[in-house]
Amino acid sequence: MAALPETNIAASRAALAGRLSGILPPDALLTEAEDLKPYECDGLSAYRALPMLAVLPQTVEEVQRILRVATETETKVVARGSGTGLSGGATPLGDGILMSMAKFNRIVSVDPLARTARVQPGVRNQKISEEVAYLGLYYAPDPSSQIACSIGGNVAENSGGVHCLKYGLTVHNILKIEVVTIEGETATIGSDALDSPGYDLLALITGSEGMLGITTEVTVKLVPKPQLARVVMASFDDVEKAGDAVANVIGAGIVPAGLEMMDKLATEAVEDFVHAGYDLDAEAILLCESDGTPEEVEEEIAKMETVMKASGATACRTSNSESERLKFWSGRKAAFPAVGRISPDYYCIDGSIPRRALAPTLRRTEELSKKYGLRCANVFHAGDGNLHPLILFDANVEGELERTEAVAAELLELCIEYGGTITGEHGVGIEKINQMCSQFSDAEREMFFAVKRAFDEKLLLNPGKAIPTLNRCAEYGRMRVSGGKMPHSDIPRF
Amino acid sequence: MENLIQSLTERVKQAASNNTPLAIHGGNSKSFYGGAIRGDALDLRAYTGIIDYEPKELVLTVRAGTPLQEIETALEAAGQMLPFEPPYYADTATIGGTVATGLSGPRRPYTGAVRDFVLGTRIINGKGEDLSFGGRVIKNVAGYDVSRLMTGAMGTLGVLLDISFKVLPKPTDEITLRFEMDEATAIQRFNEWAGKPLPISATSWHQGVAMVRLSGAAAGVKAAREKLGGEAVADAQAFWRDLRDHRAPFFEDAEPLRRLSVPSTTSPLSLDLPQWIEWGGALRWVKGAADVKVLREKIASVGGHATLFRHGDKSVGVFHPLAPVLAKIHVNLKAAFDPDNILNPGRMDNFS
Structure with missing residues (x-):
């Protein structure tokens, strides 16, 4: 346009x-x-x-x-x-x-017995948990940006977090939303009961990137805060072995509260920054968390340690106090800003893959990183297959942004090839709109537009995001034929 | 199987061009549920089999016609389960019908519903287009969540072909505790306990008896049992299965059975009808003749909805009526997926 x-x-x-x-x-x-x-x-x-x-x-x-x-x-x-x-x-x-929606910043009410809170969309994610902590409850989804991100944005993007393998995404943790349609009508989607009559519009609107309605209130579920959490930190001399250890943890019948992997470049960057005590000789480290009652955690931690050692961990440490646990996590939580310190710019990729495709994907990432002459630090929500390779570049160096985008585009195509997706949790927005052409057929994308028109006939709500038009995909198809990288990065993207 | 998909696609296209409705079915185990069935039968049972199951991925992909029993047997062998404890109602139940009806069993309030575990679907829409949405990975936010929209849509938006699920390890230990208490106390306790870190996986109250199932690691179950008290029940598996599949005598007569989905903390409804409560108070089954209008108003006033689940007069509507603004969106969605209104028309009967 x-x-x-x-x-x-x-x-x-x-x-x-x-x-x-x-x-x-x-x-x-x-x-x-x-x-x-x-x-x-x-x-x-x-x-x-x-x-x-x-x-x-x-x-x-x-x-x-x-x-x-x-x-x-x-x-x-x-x-x-x-x-x-x-x-x-x-x-x-x-x-x-x-x-x-910044002025919609109130927690409207909390119902301790029903374990729910009604909050306005501008309320920050972490504020909810802080507000209900005295009840022994919290709001489970914890995106890394939780100190700043709003619950309305979480609904729009179906945000996850490091604990979503066990506790689910936004869609699993909300009961009801109040929306205003583009025509200015109010509608209640979902209910305070566990289901509602008709189609599951709550699931459809969650993650719809603000294209179906404007959310004015969210009723979230609150869950009991686990009495105890401990984390195992395991080192591996080989990234593939760490990948196998992830599969073995799941194979042993454990659903960890969190399971994260970082490669050497990432651990080096964060160690320098926050001194979390990471093993700098390791090619990869895993953080594997157990939470629950003291009895449950003791049993699960023992199992986790056994699996890590059997999978070839070169070192294995388990947090013995809450402060030590937070220290182990501090590095992972600071991974993005830490990488920001060692490079003028970085680009975060958000593909998801089946876990078994981890090793070939990491190998390919390394190849691409060499081919395009850009360093890449890997941070990975290993438990649920969500990759976050961070490509390091300098926007002031001619051509580096274009090369970065080319690496990203190739990696996302690879995710699709392995049966994964171009976005695990950050959304399509305008950033990944071209890759939507690869992941979905013309008919599927037309179906998305039909869904949009069912709510917003004139296509006025956040148009041009998330779902590319046929024309746009035709254009992208022609560009990909000419070399796999994105020329004309200066053209308007929306 | 691709040939079969081809012929199913052709059937749908033909039905669309002739304007003849199709009645999609698998094992007919839940044909009693929903609005009246009309149209030519479209049998999905030949479209069967597990496509991909790798326990270490926690992801299962199956064809819609696959018997639920076959799937649960395969999961059991790997120590895993469908976390929503799907009701069968009859041994013939298929996974397609499970997803289309969107019904979940006793574990639902504690682990999640069918829709919470559906990751992706391949469907044929009312135009005969073969479409895939979502995927086989746990986190995926590319495009609208059409797969979850299919869950509970009663086959009115598309013919389900393939479905991917997130599955979970089966808890190693399980025990059921029995308590004698009145209805109001049971509702209060169920909600209080759900706010504590206890491994509760199912709750039931009927005729003065509350049952609580604990599932998890041995140490956690043992500690919770000591905390809660009550007496351990022998053969509890049969109890929960009979409740899940409505094989308990309460469900077996021909009285109209209503499913009242309400906020879990709702006080006793005092409807003067025989009642069975589960889902920590959030699901209340009542049977017997009732004034539908009065009942619906009462349930709506507490923030819930009433469904005529089985038996009784369907002409007054099976599902709870929708607010006009939502009915309009439903009509639009139905027209988007199925412009000729040929897929299971009328099975979801609260909008038109």
């Missing part, structure tokens, strides 16, 4: 601002470039655009009014939570409204 000429945007902005100023408090409407600047990108900062204008509603009625105006004037709307998303799901549209 070609961008509108600036004069048209200015005219549309003035007309739209006129309509909206009549229905919103003055501080809920931003139209000046300097006020719009903070909204120009989300966590995928390589892609930026100033929205035509931004709105910050505080009530459901205001959201309804804004969306009615959007429908009447056929104006596009992009919703935004904390803006920590990594795939550009909240990147604004130059000819659209950016709707920040």
Whole structure:
């Protein structure tokens, strides 16, 4: 889609601002470039655009009014939570409204007996667990960005975290959402019971990247906080052996609370940064956590240690206190910023593969890293097959970003080949929209559009994200034929 | 099998062009459930077999016509299970029907429902297109979650072909405890216990008797048993199976049986009908004649929904009516997947 000429945007902005100023408090409407600047990108900062204008509603009625105006004037709307998303799901549209849900920041109520909390979408993920800690409960999904990311964004992206193998993703941990449709109608999706009549719209909307409706409230499930958690840290002199150890843990009937792998480059980067006590001689380390009652943890930890040793671990340490456990994890949690310290820029890939494809995928990653002359640190949610290779590059060096994107594109194609997916938890957004052409057929992508139209006939909610058009895929197909890398990286991506 | 898919696809295309409805079925173990069946039978039982099962991946991919029994036997051999404890209702049950009806068994509130474990599906939509969504990996957020949308859609959005599931290790130890307590106390206790780190895997209350199943590692089960008290039940497996499959005498007569799905903390409903509670209070089965309108209003007022599960007069609607805004989305979705309305029309009867 070609961008509108600036004069048209200015005219549309003035007309739209006129309509909206009549229905919103003055501080809920931003139209000046300097006020719009903070909204120009989300966590995928390589892609930026100033929205035509931004709105910050505080009530459901205001959201309804804004969306009615959007429908009447056929104006596009992009919703935004904390803006920590990594795939550009909240990147604004130059000819659209950016709707920040930041003012929806209240925990509405907590029901200790039912183990649920009603929260507004702008509430930070970690805030929920902090708020209910006195009840011995917490909200399980824990994306690495949990101190900052909002629950509304978690619903839009179906966020996971390091504990999701055992405790599930966002879709498994919410009961009900209140949404406003693009036509400005309110709808309750899901319920306080365990199921609802009709189709499972709750599952359909979770992870739909803000393209089906605007969430104004989320009822989350709270679960009992485990009495105890301990983590085994095992070293391996070979990445494949570490991969086998992962399979052997699962094969032994254990579902660890968390199971993470880091390769040598990643451990070196974090050790330098947080001094977590990682084994710097190891080619790979595994962090394998058990939680539950003291009796359960003791039994499971013993099993885990046995499996690690039998799988060829060269060293194996188990945390003996909560502070030691947190220290072991501190390195993993700091992996991204640590890598940020050793390279001017890095690019995070988010493919998922069946675990058995781990060794060939890691080998291929290494080959690609050599071929394109870029270092790659591997951080891996090993328990659930979600890879996060971090490609190190310098955007100021001519051609490095393009080479990085080429590595990413090849790796994602490989994930598809192994029966995996191009995005395990970060979403498609605008970042991986081209790879959607490879993962899905024309008919499948048309089906996605049909789903979108069932909610949003005029395609006004976050259009251009997540699902590529047939034309776009045809264009991508032609580009891939010409060498597998992405030329013209300067063309608009949405 | 690709030939079979081809012929199934052709059948759907033909039905679409002739405007003749299809009634999709497997083992007919749950044909009693849902709106009235009409249309030419589309039998999926020949489309059978486990496509891929690698226990170390915790992922299973099967064809829709595969008998549930065959799948559970294969999982059992590897010490694993379908975590939603699927009801059979008859030995002929297939995995396709299990997913299409979206029904889960006693373990549901503690481990999750069918939809929580569906990772991917291959379907034929109402236009005869062969489509795949989701995948065979545990984490996957590419595209809308059409696979979970298929779960519980009663076959109205597509003919299920292949389904991938996340599976889990079977707990090594299990014990069931019996308590005598009244309904209100049972509801209160079930909810309190669910808020504690206890390995509860099923709960039931009927006629003054509460049953609690604990499943997990030996040490955890033993510690929880000491904490909860109650008396251990012999042959508890048969008890939970009979509850899951409605083989207990309570379920065996021809009285209308209603499934009331309510928030787990809902106080006793006092409906003056024989009742069986499970799912920690979140599922209440009642049987006998009732004024449907009054009943639905009452259940809606507590935040739940009522389904006519078995027997009784289906003409007043089996499923709880939808709010107009949701009904409109349902109509649109149905038209998107099945524009000629040929797939199991009327089986989900709360919108049109």
